[in-house]
Amino acid sequence: MSAVRDDVRAPAETGVGDDAGTPAGLVDLRVRCMVCDATYPGDRPLTRCEACGGLLDVDLALDGPVRPEAFGVGLPPVLRSSGVWRYWSLLPALPEAAIVSRAEGNTPLYWDDRLAAYAGLGTGQLGFKHEGHNPTASFKDRGMTVGVSHARAVGARIVACASTGNTSASLASYAAAAGMPALVLIPEGKISGGKLSQTIAYGARVVQVAGDFDQALALLRQLTDAYDVYLVNSVNPFRLEGQKTIIFELLEELGWRVPDVIALPGGNLGNTAAFGKALGELMRVGLIDRLPKLAVIQAAGAAPFAAYHASGYRAFAAVVAETVATAIKIGNPASTPRARRSVELTQGVVTTVSDDEILDAKAAIDRAGIGCEPASAASLAGLRRLVADGAIAPDATAVGILTGHVLKDADAVVSYHLEDRDDAPRPSANRPVRVAAELPALERVLADALHG
Numbered sequence: 001m002s003a004v005r006d007d008v009r010a011p012a013e014t015g016v017g018d019d020a021g022t023p024a025g026l027v028d029l030r031v032r033c034m035v036c037d038a039t040y041p042g043d044r045p046l047t048r049c050e051a052c053g054g055l056l057d058v059d060l061a062l063d064g065p066v067r068p069e070a071f072g073v074g075l076p077p078v079l080r081s082s083g084v085w086r087y088w089s090l091l092p093a094l095p096e097a098a099i100v101s102r103a104e105g106n107t108p109l110y111w112d113d114r115l116a117a118y119a120g121l122g123t124g125q126l127g128f129k130h131e132g133h134n135p136t137a138s139f140k141d142r143g144m145t146v147g148v149s150h151a152r153a154v155g156a157r158i159v160a161c162a163s164t165g166n167t168s169a170s171l172a173s174y175a176a177a178a179g180m181p182a183l184v185l186i187p188e189g190k191i192s193g194g195k196l197s198q199t200i201a202y203g204a205r206v207v208q209v210a211g212d213f214d215q216a217l218a219l220l221r222q223l224t225d226a227y228d229v230y231l232v233n234s235v236n237p238f239r240l241e242g243q244k245t246i247i248f249e250l251l252e253e254l255g256w257r258v259p260d261v262i263a264l265p266g267g268n269l270g271n272t273a274a275f276g277k278a279l280g281e282l283m284r285v286g287l288i289d290r291l292p293k294l295a296v297i298q299a300a301g302a303a304p305f306a307a308y309h310a311s312g313y314r315a316f317a318a319v320v321a322e323t324v325a326t327a328i329k330i331g332n333p334a335s336t337p338r339a340r341r342s343v344e345l346t347q348g349v350v351t352t353v354s355d356d357e358i359l360d361a362k363a364a365i366d367r368a369g370i371g372c373e374p375a376s377a378a379s380l381a382g383l384r385r386l387v388a389d390g391a392i393a394p395d396a397t398a399v400g401i402l403t404g405h406v407l408k409d410a411d412a413v414v415s416y417h418l419e420d421r422d423d424a425p426r427p428s429a430n431r432p433v434r435v436a437a438e439l440p441a442l443e444r445v446l447a448d449a450l451h452g
């Protein structure tokens, strides 16, 4: 243990980056505790308040108004071509030399009337922002470019996360880009093959923990408390700064016209937290003058935030999470208080959907040619549920966030379409057919494809 301690010094024993002095760009950077308002310099890897243990926010001195035409203008090409860094004036000012970017963001927005009808909304009323079209195929890249850049700026030697799969794939890629070692803790046997393959391929040191995600994160926090290991889970306030740009980019694409509802899956609740902060900041700098409702959708088997919300925020209880949507299979969301703040700010709604509702919504998104991983489809399943319940009006305009790509979880596709179910066969299962290598057999398939 002492050998490790000598090699990776504990944070208390050193100001990170002290050899070189505080990096120039970090002098103005501050983080603020959301509970007790204590502030700390942003030149250290802090993930909780030293006074009260509360969650931290990056404290931005935003001097509005911001002109929307100015985004990207005057930035070097690497930053301008990133859908994160082009919003430079609304992000923490990291030293340019520390920034690790992969042209993340710049994701498409798809309008689809079949899916609008599925949700119970009108023609032209439902769009999906597809965050699966990021470099490692999930929205995690938007946070990771800021997290890993901050890690570099503060002189971190190793970056680490616990992950249900997408954070690890993203961290592995960005750490490789930065030339830094990455340590990834994953719940054993519980992440998809696609996500695990990415993480291994990009060269992270993968540790399978005999436990679930919540246990893996708790274990890692013991390590990062004791050693100088930079934690990039979404308790890290810098990661959430990058995730704000989903909202910035979406609203810019909409000409700053705000939809009535923005629906997203809720797992560890980092995105929910980031979206609320982003919307509050856009109001502050005068780019929008009203707020959309955030609709946070949890899987029924992993819904501690929905229960907390339903109790009027009186009683929070962690759960043991169970759902097919592994990216939101989280029983004790790290960003719960921040997510509450976002839902309160936007007078948002929180609801739950069953695994079957998630899988059917996913099949509809996939069938529209768009495709997403299971957790992402909670956004559509949740909208459908909220419209049916009357919580969202059928003439509302909504945008759902598709958080990850269809190829992230190929097993989910195979098991939905190809596996036999005794209880109720899937109505829209799409089974490949097998034919003899003869034209008449293929002709029968053609007739079927044209008429069926």
Ligand SMILES: *Cc1c(COP(=O)(O)O)cnc(C)c1O
Pocket (backbone or CB within 6 Å): 138, 139, 140, 166, 167, 234, 265, 266, 267, 268, 269, 270, 271, 272, 327, 328, 373, 375, 376, 403, 404
């Ligand atoms: C991480 C992730 C989520 C959950 O996001 P939170 O910010 O943890 O709530 C949902 N979907 C996908 C695909 C993810 O990778």
Ligand SMILES: [Zn+2]
Pocket (backbone or CB within 6 Å): 033, 034, 035, 036, 037, 038, 049, 050, 051, 052, 053, 054
């Ligand atoms: Zn505090």
